[in-house]
Amino acid sequence: MMTTRRTILGAALAGAAAFRLAPARAAAPEQATIALGVGGKPLLYYLPLTIAEQKGFFQEQGLNVTINDFGGGAKSLQALIGGSVDVVTGAYEHTIRMQAKGQPIQAVIELGRFPGIVLGVKKDLAGEIKSPADLAGRKVGVTAPGSSTNFFVNYLMAKAGADPQQAAFIGVGAGLSAVASMQQGEIEAIANLDPVISKLEADDAIAILADTRTEEGTKEIFGGSNPAAVVYLKTDFIEANPNTVQALVNAFKQALDWLATASPDDVVATVPEAYYLGDRDLYLRAVAASKETYSQTGIIPPDGMQSAYNMLQQFDPELASAEIDLGKTFTDRFVVAAG
Template identity: 75%
Template structure:
């Protein structure tokens, strides 16, 4: 009788787990890097943390928030963090540099990045190429926000190297940099962009917060935030990676059904930039960007590569195997 009860309990746990890893994580205490945690680009991370999904998967995750995506990537390469929520493009650029970094779940299917220009330049700046000689704010040089504007400038026939890039961080500092006149344009994300729009400090030149906007810019989908790790870590700690993917998958499913008010009630008040109603609107503007499946489609991988190749001649000449940038085994397992 006891045996039957134990079996029934085990089956119930598996059903409730919804595909969660059956074995305990090899490494339960982890350090995860991110470049601008309050940004809506990284909302799935905050949801996984606040909803307790990491703990449900047997993980004790410490989150280190850096000034931008390039800095969290450096931390991964240097070994001070185990995993990163960052831009998919980094997996491509690192392969070019001989570093085997792989995404294991897609968090954002559209970048959600916006190129906005100081209001006083309206009429003068009509395309990204007109930013020549100007100061452009990005979360951090070498980050996805930097890549985005580099691509737009090159696409418009300009030279990305003819502009200056200023790291403004991932939160209120970006708003301050524009409103203090320290930059002429900004490539950034919500809620920063929505705040600048509300303050009538900028006009929008390119907007990838929606499917239509992303297609207009890239010609198709373009993966954004992902969870990526060193291939060596993935091979040595498959159950840990599975647990991480399970937690993020739960976050994506929660976001898919959430209303803006649900998100506002879940994140820390410090994310609001002092305006709860504005943050709620920013959430509404961004809900379309999040991945529905966690899977990066092949077309998305090619789109990301083509974006980088547009302005990076060395990468364009490199032999890049896109299949090695995304390991889909873990997300496929949890979605069964």
């Protein structure tokens, strides 16, 4: 076969792309075996985690990562504070709330720049529940009480002039259990993410009240950007294990870079079939709809941190009087080093 200049150039470009997808391996991790907590791993909110796992990016960085999937983000946070996991992929808001409680944790890379959370109501109740304020006295399904889905509804209710404590929040998980809870009438409204929301929409089971799967929807609700999933750890772990943290961030950055150019079909071919919720085509559409939610840089912008803080202050009285240093909730040094 004749080798042409175009062939050589194409190979060079492919090699360059592969190089960009593979950050330099960090120095030997101080702790190579890592326990990671997540609340609802099959959710598209946490897709970068599954990509890092399935594509072998953790192993490339010298890490052996055991993933513990909990019912919601609040439970994975509890596991971190309790010491049963070393690192969490979870909502950025937890870094703010824990600082107020005197338990410092810090995010080291942003995975999602929009929350991707959707609030929907049971279709036959759409005439009664027209606003988040109408959720007072209603049963609202969230991934787990105290998780980002719960915070989202709290914020929307407070913003609408209602008391979030008047709603009954019920943990329904992040998969088929959440779908079944709505379909069986166990809840009257739901705050969840894709593919759960796309499944309920396809079944014509819900009417949408609020949607943060797009930049436009996020700005309409929060007035600006609002960081979503991040990777966070206790600050003392970060200080004691910088090489381990760098290796983790390298792997997650590699996953974000892969997602930036991957097609929905590439994603569907990579994740476990159980993620489809029994409908591959629906999952494919959900992936396509969620593509813009993922972080493009891995770095949380200052206005995003402020937006999250402002949201929490709307309904969390503890934060109304607390002095929060947002600069301590996220460090970009590992993302910058990952390149």
